[in-house]
Amino acid sequence: MIVPLEHVLFLSAILFMLGLGCVLARRNLIMILIGVEIMLNAVGLTLVGASAFWQQIDGQIMVIFLMAMTSAEVSISLAMVVYLNRRKGTVDVRAFDEMRG
Amino acid sequence: MTTVLFYILGLITVLATLMAITRRNPVHSVIYLVNSFFALALLFYLLGAPLVAAWEVIIYAGAIMVLFLFIIMMLELAPTQETDQMGPNWWQWLPVLLLSLGLVSCTLMLIGLDSAGPQGIPNWYATPRDFGYALFGKYGLAVEVVSFQLLFAAVGAFYVGKPESRQKKIKKEGS
Amino acid sequence: MNPLLLFLIPALPLLGGVFNTCFGSRLPQRAVAAIAVASVACSFVLTVFLWSLGAGEGTRTVLFSWLKSSGFQADVGLLFDPLATIMTLMVTGVATLIHLYAAGYMAHDQNQARFFALLNLFVFAMLCIVLADNLLFLFLGWEGVGFCSYGLIGFWYRKAENASAGRKAFIVTRIGDLFFAIALLWLFRLFGTIAIDQINGRAAEIDPQMLTVLVLLLLGGACGKSAQLPLMTWLPDAMAGPTPVSALIHAATMVTAGVYLLCRMFPLVSLSPTGMGAIALIGMLTALYAASCAVSQREIKRVLAYSTMSQIGYMFFAVGVGTVSGAMFHLLTHAFFKALLFMGAGCVIHLAGGENDIYRMGGLKQKSPLVFWLFLAGILCLAGTPLTGGFFSKDAILLTAFARGDAFFALLWGLGVLTAGVTSFYSFRLLYLVFLGAERQNEKGHELSPLMLWTLPLLALFGLFGGLLNLPHLFGGHEWLGHWLGQPVGVVLPVGTELGLLLLMLIFFVGGWLIAHLRYRTFPGDEQAGWRNFLLQGWRFDTLYEFILLRPYRLLCRFCWQGGDKALIDGVVEGLGQLWMHWGGYARRLSTGQIGFYLQGFAWGFLLILGWFLLMSVK
Numbered sequence: 001m002i003v004p005l006e007h008v009l010f011l012s013a014i015l016f017m018l019g020l021g022c023v024l025a026r027r028n029l030i031m032i033l034i035g036v037e038i039m040l041n042a043v044g045l046t047l048v049g050a051s052a053f054w055q056q057i058d059g060q061i062m063v064i065f066l067m068a069m070t071s072a073e074v075s076i077s078l079a080m081v082v083y084l085n086r087r088k089g090t091v092d093v094r095a096f097d098e099m100r101g
Numbered sequence: 102m103t104t105v106l107f108y109i110l111g112l113i114t115v116l117a118t119l120m121a122i123t124r125r126n127p128v129h130s131v132i133y134l135v136n137s138f139f140a141l142a143l144l145f146y147l148l149g150a151p152l153v154a155a156w157e158v159i160i161y162a163g164a165i166m167v168l169f170l171f172i173i174m175m176l177e178l179a180p181t182q183e184t185d186q187m188g189p190n191w192w193q194w195l196p197v198l199l200l201s202l203g204l205v206s207c208t209l210m211l212i213g214l215d216s217a218g219p220q221g222i223p224n225w226y227a228t229p230r231d232f233g234y235a236l237f238g239k240y241g242l243a244v245e246v247v248s249f250q251l252l253f254a255a256v257g258a259f260y261v262g263k264p265e266s267r268q269k270k271i272k273k274e275g276s
Numbered sequence: 277m278n279p280l281l282l283f284l285i286p287a288l289p290l291l292g293g294v295f296n297t298c299f300g301s302r303l304p305q306r307a308v309a310a311i312a313v314a315s316v317a318c319s320f321v322l323t324v325f326l327w328s329l330g331a332g333e334g335t336r337t338v339l340f341s342w343l344k345s346s347g348f349q350a351d352v353g354l355l356f357d358p359l360a361t362i363m364t365l366m367v368t369g370v371a372t373l374i375h376l377y378a379a380g381y382m383a384h385d386q387n388q389a390r391f392f393a394l395l396n397l398f399v400f401a402m403l404c405i406v407l408a409d410n411l412l413f414l415f416l417g418w419e420g421v422g423f424c425s426y427g428l429i430g431f432w433y434r435k436a437e438n439a440s441a442g443r444k445a446f447i448v449t450r451i452g453d454l455f456f457a458i459a460l461l462w463l464f465r466l467f468g469t470i471a472i473d474q475i476n477g478r479a480a481e482i483d484p485q486m487l488t489v490l491v492l493l494l495l496g497g498a499c500g501k502s503a504q505l506p507l508m509t510w511l512p513d514a515m516a517g518p519t520p521v522s523a524l525i526h527a528a529t530m531v532t533a534g535v536y537l538l539c540r541m542f543p544l545v546s547l548s549p550t551g552m553g554a555i556a557l558i559g560m561l562t563a564l565y566a567a568s569c570a571v572s573q574r575e576i577k578r579v580l581a582y583s584t585m586s587q588i589g590y591m592f593f594a595v596g597v598g599t600v601s602g603a604m605f606h607l608l609t610h611a612f613f614k615a616l617l618f619m620g621a622g623c624v625i626h627l628a629g630g631e632n633d634i635y636r637m638g639g640l641k642q643k644s645p646l647v648f649w650l651f652l653a654g655i656l657c658l659a660g661t662p663l664t665g666g667f668f669s670k671d672a673i674l675l676t677a678f679a680r681g682d683a684f685f686a687l688l689w690g691l692g693v694l695t696a697g698v699t700s701f702y703s704f705r706l707l708y709l710v711f712l713g714a715e716r717q718n719e720k721g722h723e724l725s726p727l728m729l730w731t732l733p734l735l736a737l738f739g740l741f742g743g744l745l746n747l748p749h750l751f752g753g754h755e756w757l758g759h760w761l762g763q764p765v766g767v768v769l770p771v772g773t774e775l776g777l778l779l780l781m782l783i784f785f786v787g788g789w790l791i792a793h794l795r796y797r798t799f800p801g802d803e804q805a806g807w808r809n810f811l812l813q814g815w816r817f818d819t820l821y822e823f824i825l826l827r828p829y830r831l832l833c834r835f836c837w838q839g840g841d842k843a844l845i846d847g848v849v850e851g852l853g854q855l856w857m858h859w860g861g862y863a864r865r866l867s868t869g870q871i872g873f874y875l876q877g878f879a880w881g882f883l884l885i886l887g888w889f890l891l892m893s894v895k
Contacts, residue, residue: 001148001224002103002104002107002147002148002224003104003107003108007107007111008148011111011114011115011144014115015114015115015118018115018118018119018122019118019122020879021122022121022122023875023879024872024875024876024879025122026122027872028127028178030127030169030172030173030178031122031127031130032871032875033169034121034122034127034130034131034134034169035122037134037161037165038118038121038122038134038137041137041138041141041161044141044145044153044157045141045144045145048144048145048148048149048150048153049148051148051149051150051227052148052149052150052225055225057227057231057232057235058235060150060152060153060227060232061232061235061236061240063150063153064153064156064236065240065243065247067156067157067160067161068160068247068250068251069247069250070161070165071160071164071165071251071254072250072251072253072254073254074165074168074169075168075254075255075258076254076257076258076261078168078169078172078258079257079258079259079261079262080261081172081176082172082175082176082261082262083261083262085176086265091176091178093870093871093872094870094872096869096871097868097869097870097871098869099867099869100867100868100869100870
C-alpha cells in the first residue's frame with residue numbers, strides 16, 4: 001500500500017469528526033444532512049483503505065452498497081425536509097420540538 | 102510520488118470539508134463539498150479502487166449533491182440579497198479556485214503517473230471484472246435487497262413530498 | 277330400628293334450612309314457614325319414635341369419617357345416650373312450638389325466608405351440640421349456634437343497634453369459644469382422641485392440677501355461651517332480635533348449651549373439686565347479679581333476659597354441687613316456662629302496639645285475658661310457686677346444696693335462697709306492671725294471630741305440671757328423670773330438715789310476692805332513683821368493659837391503622853412511588869424535543885463508548 005493504514009484511518013477520522021461537528025453545530029436542516037454525508041464518506045474511505053490493506057475486494061463492495069443506501073436515504077430525507085418546510089415555513093431545527101416531554 | 106499525492110489530496114479534502122461546514126450559504130457549502138468528494142474520489146483511485154472512485158463522482162457528487170442543490174433552490178433557503186445580484190466578490194471565489202486548481206493538477210499528475218508503487222511493484226487494484234464477479238456472485242442477494250430499498254425510498258419520497266390535495270387545502274382554510 | 281335413622285334428627289332441620297336459603301325467596305311466605313315448621317316437627321316425631329335407643333348406655337353411630345390425619349380422627353357421629361335423649365326431645369319440641377309461633381309473629385315481615393332458614397340452621401347446630409359424639413363435631417354445632425344467633429339477633433340489621441347487638445353477642449361468646457377450643461386441643465394432646473365417651477372414661481388419668489385448669493377452660497367456654505359472669509354482657513342486648521328468636525335461643529337452647537356441655541363432660545368435670553367449686557360460685561354469683569338487675573329493668577324482654585341469666589346461674593350451681601339430674605331438671609322446666617314467658621311477652625308487645633316499656637303498659641288483662649292467664653302460669657313457675665315445675669326443680673338444687681354440708685356450699689345455698697326471693701319479687705313486679713292496675717298507655721294494640729296464642733297453652737301445661745318429671749321422694753315421686761339419667765339423688769336429708777327448708781323457700785316466695793304486691797298494685801308512673809339506675813345498667817359492666825378492654829383495643833387499632841398501615845406501609849409504598857415520579861420528572865427534562873440536543877446526546881454517547889473500548893484495549 002502506498003501509505004500505512006494508520007494514515008488512511010487518521011484522515012478518515014478527521015473527516016468523520018468534521019462531519020460530526022457539522023451535524024452538532026448547525027441549525028439548518030440541510031447543513032445537518034450535509035454533515036451526515038461527510039460522515040458517510042469518511043466511512044467509505046475507511047472501507048476502501050481496509051480493502052487496499054487486505055487486498056480484498058469486499059471493502060469496496062461495501063462502499064458501493066453504502067453509496068446506494070445513502071442515495072436512498074438522502075432522497076427520503078430531502079423529501080421530508082420539503083414537507084417540514086411546508087409545515088413550519090422554516091428549516092431551522094429548533095422549530096421542530098413538538099415531541100418535547 | 103503517489104504517497105505525496107495522497108497527502109496532498111488528503112489536505113485538499115480536509116480543507117474543502119472545513120470550508121463546506123463553515124459556510125452560511127448552503128449552496129456554497131454544497132460546492133465545497135463537491136470539491137471534497139472529488140478529492141476523495143482521487144484518493145480512492147490511489148488506494149486501488151478506480152470503480153469506486155468513478156462511482157463517488159457519479160453518484161455522490163453527481164446525483165446526491167445535485168439533489169441537495171435542487172432542494173435548496175426549491176425551498177429558497179439560500180440568502181439572496183441585493184449585493185448578491187451582482188455576483189460574489191473576487192475574494193469569495195478564491196478558496197474554491199485554489200482547491201479546484203489543486204484538484205486539476207493532481208488529476209493530471211495521476212494520469213501521467215506510473216502505476217507501480219515506491220518499490221516498483223504494481224499496486225493492487227480492483228478491476229470491474231473482479232467487481233462484477235464479487236458483486237453478483239457472493240453478494241447477489243444484497244444487490245436484490247438494495248434494489249428493494251431503492252424502491253421503498255422512491256415510494257417514500259414520493260409520498261412524503263406529495264403536495265396537499267385541493268380538498269385538504271379548502272378544509273384547512275375553511276376551518 | 278336402624279340407629280342410622282338418628283342422623284335424620286339433625287339432618288331434617290339442616291335440609292329445611294338449606295332449602296329455604298336456596299329457594300325460599302322464590303316461594304310464597306306461607307310455604308317457607310310450612311317447610312321450616314315441618315322439618316323441625318318431623319325431627320321431633322322421629323326423636324319420640326327413636327326414644328328407646330337412648331336408654332341405658334345409649335347408642336353410638338357413625339355416619340362417615342369427617343377428618344382423619346395422623347392420629348387425629350373426628351367422625352360425624354352421634355352419641356344418643358339418656359342425657360342427649362332428654363335434651364333432644366326438649367330442643368325439637370320447644371323448637372316446633374316456637375316455629376309455629378314465629379310463623380304467626382313474622383307474618384308481615386318481608387324476609388321470612390332468611391329468618392326461617394337461619395332458625396332451621398340454628399336447630400341443626402344445636403342438635404349437633406346435643407348429639408355429637410366427639411368434641412370437634414360438638415364444636416361445629418357450638419360455632420354454628422353462635423353464628424345463627426348473630427344472624428338472628430341482628431335480623432333487622434338496618435337499624436344500627438340491632439346489628440351491633442348481634443356483633444356484641446358473637447364477639448363475647450367468641451371469647452368463651454376460645455377457652456373451649458384450647459380445652460379441646462389440650463384434651464386431644466392428653467388422650468389422643470376427642471371422642472366424648474372415651475375422654476370421660478379416661479378422665480381419671482389426668483394430673484389433678486391440669487384437670488382443674490381444663491375444667492376452668494371448659495367453664496370459660498360454657499360461660500360465654502350461657503351468658504354467665506364475666507361474659508354475660510351480650511344477653512340483655514340480644515333482646516334486639518325478634519321475640520321468637522329470644523324465646524328459642526335465649527331461653528331454651530343456646531344459653532343452655534353451656535350447662536349441657538358441662539353435664540356432658542361431667543365425669544371429667546366432677547373429678548376436680550376446685551373446678552366444681554368455681555362452677556358453683558360463678559353460677560350463684562351470676563344468679564344473684566342477674567336477679568338484682570332484673571329488679572329495675574324497664575323493657576319487658578330485658579327483665580326476662582336477666583331472669584334467664586339468673587336461672588342458668590342456678591343450673592351452673594347445680595352442676596357445681598354435683599347433681600346433673602338437678603341441673604337437667606331445672607333446664608327442662610326452665611325451657612318450658614321461659615319460652616312461654618317470652619312468647620307471651622311477644623303477645624304483650626303486640627297488644628300494647630309495639631310498646632316495650634313496662635312502665636307504660638298496664639291493665640292489659642282487660643285486653644286479652646287468655647294471655648294474662650298463660651303469662652301468669654309462666655310467672656308462677658318462674659317465681660317458684662309451690663307445686664309448679666319451677667318449684668320442684670329449684671328446690672331440688674338448693675336441697676342438694678344444703679346437703680353438701682361444708683361452709684362454702686352453705687354460703688352459696690344462702691345466696692340461692694335470697695336470690696329465689698328476689699326472683700319472686702321481680703316476677704310479680706313484671707306481672708303487676710304489665711297486666712294489672714290502670715292502663716297507662718293510649719296505644720291501640722294489634723290483633724294477635726291465632727298461631728301466636730294457641731302455641732302457648734301446651735307450654736303452660738308442661739311448665740305447671742313439669743314437676744312430675746322428677747318428683748322427689750318426699751312428695752311420693754320416684755325421681756323418674758334422675759333414674760333415667762342414671763344419677764338418682766336418693767334421700768339425702770332427714771324429712772324434718774327437708775320440710776323445714778321447703779318452708780323457708782315458701783316464706784321467701786311469699787315475701788317477694790308481698791313486697792311486689794304492696795309496691796306495684798297501684799303504680800303511679802315513672803320512678804327513678806340512683807341505685808335503680810345502677811341496677812338498670814347491669815351494674816355498669818358494659819361501661820367497665822368499655823374502659824378496660826374496648827378503649828385500649830380501639831387505641832391499638834387506631835395506632836396500627838394510622839401509624840402502621842397509613843404512615844409506615846402506605847408511606848413506604850407511596851413514598852417509593854413518589855420518589856420514582858420525582859426522579860422521573862428529572863428524566864423528563866431530557867426529552868426537550870430539540871433535535872440538536874438529541875444529536876449531542878448521540879455524540880456524547882459515542883464518545884463514551886469509544887473511550888470505553890479504548891480503555892478495554894489498553895488493559
